[in-house]
Amino acid sequence: MCGKAFALPVYPVTRAKFERSVLKPIVFILSLAPAAYLVWALLLMLGVTTSGPDLGADPLKAITHETGDWTIRFICLTLAITPLRKFTKWNGAIKFRRMIGLFAFFYGTLHFLIYAVADRFASLVDFPQGIVSWDTAHRWLLAVWDDIAKRPYITIGFTALVLMLPLAITSTTGWIRRMGGKRWNTLHKLVYVTAVLAVIHYWWLVKADIRSPLMYAVIVAVLLGLRVIWAVDKSRTASGRAVAVSRVVQRAE
Numbered sequence: 302m303c304g305k306a307f308a309l310p311v312y313p314v315t316r317a318k319f320e321r322s323v324l325k326p327i328v329f330i331l332s333l334a335p336a337a338y339l340v341w342a343l344l345l346m347l348g349v350t351t352s353g354p355d356l357g358a359d360p361l362k363a364i365t366h367e368t369g370d371w372t373i374r375f376i377c378l379t380l381a382i383t384p385l386r387k388f389t390k391w392n393g394a395i396k397f398r399r400m401i402g403l404f405a406f407f408y409g410t411l412h413f414l415i416y417a418v419a420d421r422f423a424s425l426v427d428f429p430q431g432i433v434s435w436d437t438a439h440r441w442l443l444a445v446w447d448d449i450a451k452r453p454y455i456t457i458g459f460t461a462l463v464l465m466l467p468l469a470i471t472s473t474t475g476w477i478r479r480m481g482g483k484r485w486n487t488l489h490k491l492v493y494v495t496a497v498l499a500v501i502h503y504w505w506l507v508k509a510d511i512r513s514p515l516m517y518a519v520i521v522a523v524l525l526g527l528r529v530i531w532a533v534d535k536s537r538t539a540s541g542r543a544v545a546v547s548r549v550v551q552r553a554e
C-alpha cells in the first residue's frame with residue numbers, strides 16, 4: 302500500500318465570492334418566494350391546481366394587500382442596508398441594496414397592476430364595444446386615472462411608486478458611471494421620500510387599527526433618523542477639522 306497521504310485540493314473561497322455565488326442567489330430566491338406564493342394562490346383561484354394557499358373570499362383583494370405589504374417591507378429593507386453595514390462593519394452588505402431595492406419596485410408594480418385589474422377593471426360594469434377593444438382600454442385607463450386623482454391615499458401611493466421608477470432605471474453600474482457618484486447618490490435619496498409616502502399611503506387607507514402603519518412609521522423614522530444623525534456628525538467633524546487646520550495655519554504664520 303502506498304503510504305502517501307492524499308490531500309484534497311483546497312480552493313479558498315473568498316468572502317466576496319461567497320457573497321456573490323452563495324448569499325446573493327439565496328437572497329434572490331427568498332425575495333421571490335412571496336411572489337411565487339401569490340402565483341400559487343392565483344392558480345388555485347383559477348382552478349389550475351387543486352391545492353394551494355387559500356386567500357379567502359376575495360383573493361384579488363388579499364393579493365393587493367399582500368403585495369402592498371411586501372412593497373413597504375422591501376422599502377424598509379433597502380433603507381436598512383446602510384445601517385447594517387455601518388453597525389456590523391460588513392461592507393459586502395451594500396452589494397444587496399440594488400437587488401432588494403429592485404424587489405421593492407417589482408412588488409410595488411405588481412401591487413399597482415393587481416389593483417388596476419381587481420379594483421378598476423372590475424368597476425367597468427359593461428363592455429359596449431366588447432371586452433377586448435380600444436373603448437374598454439380607454440375607459441379602464443380613465444377609471445385608474447380618476448381614482449388616482451380622487452382618492453388621496455391612492456394619489457400618495459401612486460406618487461411613491463412613480464418616484465421609484467427613476468431609481469429602478471438608474472440602478473445599473475452603467476448609470477452610476479454616466480451620472481457620476483455624487484449626482485447618482487442625490488437622485489437615489491428619493492427613496493427617503495418614497496418611504497415616507499408609503500407610510501402615509503398605508504396610514505390613510507386603514508380604517509381603524511393603525512398598529513401596522515404605526516409600526517412602519519416607527520421603522521422608517523428610525524432608519525431616516527439615523528441618517529440625519531450621521532449627516533450632522535459628518536458636518537460637525539468636517540467643520541471641526543477645518544477649525545483645527547485654520548488654527549495650525551494661523552500658528553505657522
Ligand code: HEM
Pocket residue numbers: 365366367368369370372373376409412413416420449455458459460461462495499502503506
Ligand atoms: C411604494 C408604493 C406603495 C406601497 C409601499 C404600498 C403599500 C400598501 C400597503 C402596505 C397596503 C396595505 C396592505 C394591508 O392592509 O395589509 C396597501 C394597500 C392598498 N394599496 Fe398600496 N402601496 C403602494 C402603491 C400603491 C399604488 C400605486 C396604488 C394604486 C394606484 C395602491 C393602491 C392600494 C389599494 C387599493 C390598497 C388596498 C386598500 C383597501 O383595501 O382598502 N398602492 N398598499
